[in-house]
Amino acid sequence: MNSGRRFEGPSDLHLHSTYSDGTEPPAEVVAAAHRHGVRTLALTDHDTTTGWAEAASAATSLGMTFLPGMELSARHEWRSVHLLAYLIDPDDRALRAMTDRIRSSRVDRARIMAERIGRDYDVAWEDILAQTSAGTTLGRPHIADALVAAGVVRDRGEAFAGILSPAGDYYVDLYAPDPVSAVELVVGAGGVPIIAHPAGRAGLLPNAVLRRMLDAGLAGFELGHRENLAPGIRTLRGIADQRGLIVTGSSDYHGLGKPNEPGENTTSDANVARIIAAGSGSEPVYP
Ligand code: AMP
Ligand code: FE
Ligand code: FE
Ligand code: ZN
Secondary structure (H helix, E strand, O other), X not given: OOOOOOOOOOEEEEEOOOOOOOOOOHHHHHHHHHHOOOOEEEEOOEOOOOOHHHHHHHHHHOOOEEEEXXXXXXXXXXXXXXXXXXXXXOOOHHHHXXXXXXXXXXXXHHHHHHHHHHHHOOOOHHHHHOOXXXXXXXXXXXXXXXXXXXXXXXXXXHHHHOOOOOOOOOOOOOOOOOHHHHHHHHHHOOOEEEEOOOOOOOOOOOHHHHHHHHHOOOOEEEEEOOOOOHHHHHHHHHHHHHXXXXXXXXXXXXXXXXXXXXXXXXXXXXXXXXXXHHOOOXXXXXX
């Protein structure tokens, strides 16, 4: 439909709003990206598409292109895997059922973590809810914000390094699909699945899992991300070159929730065009 339309770079395809664990509503995220020179952006809140409309209208009013996105939670054994899902159909039944399930499990696990934390610190469930707004995908960052508000820790980083660590006594897993099912769901919703920050401290996914994800339609890797480590980037770049995969770079902006700044990594026009050509579940919104 929009095949004749053009987007403009620089493109930042991974940013979060208050609909997940960013600290700014979509319009402010878009304005921050614009200030940093970004001209095409994707909103990729965890397990929700609720912010799309607000982000799209803010983007077009600033002359920017909006690319619909989401960061779908998945898990392989003990490690969490984040799958960026571009141009999905937001009403796809199977994907919606999955994100509903993940989001409700996020509430259950946060309640249990709140109860455990409440035994040792003066932070209650209501204090965590006070850090969210209507439609927020709840996560550990909101527990972190409640701990900051209570003066227990200085910032989210300190909370994650201590009280919220998976190695600690308070941690509870959330439900998330395995990475291959996650790819299948995104592909089934017409989307373009790309592994977020695939070369972080946890190390690469095992080759066998990567291969099965690729067989299921994995489109590429987010190699430009501040958490990726050089050896892993080299390995994945080799696989991407060999298979002709899409490679992206993005900021993973979370407002004040992380030091990441919009536009600190960007995706080439050629790779943005490939994502747009490959996605069929929704359309970019052009200015
Ligand atoms: P959850 O999915 O609820 O277990 O929380 C994971 C989320 O917390 C990720 O989406 C990250 O954006 C965020 N996160 C992880 N580590 C940190 C950190 N050190 N500082 C701020 N946010 C973090
Ligand atoms: Fe996040
Ligand atoms: Fe992530
Ligand atoms: Zn993210």
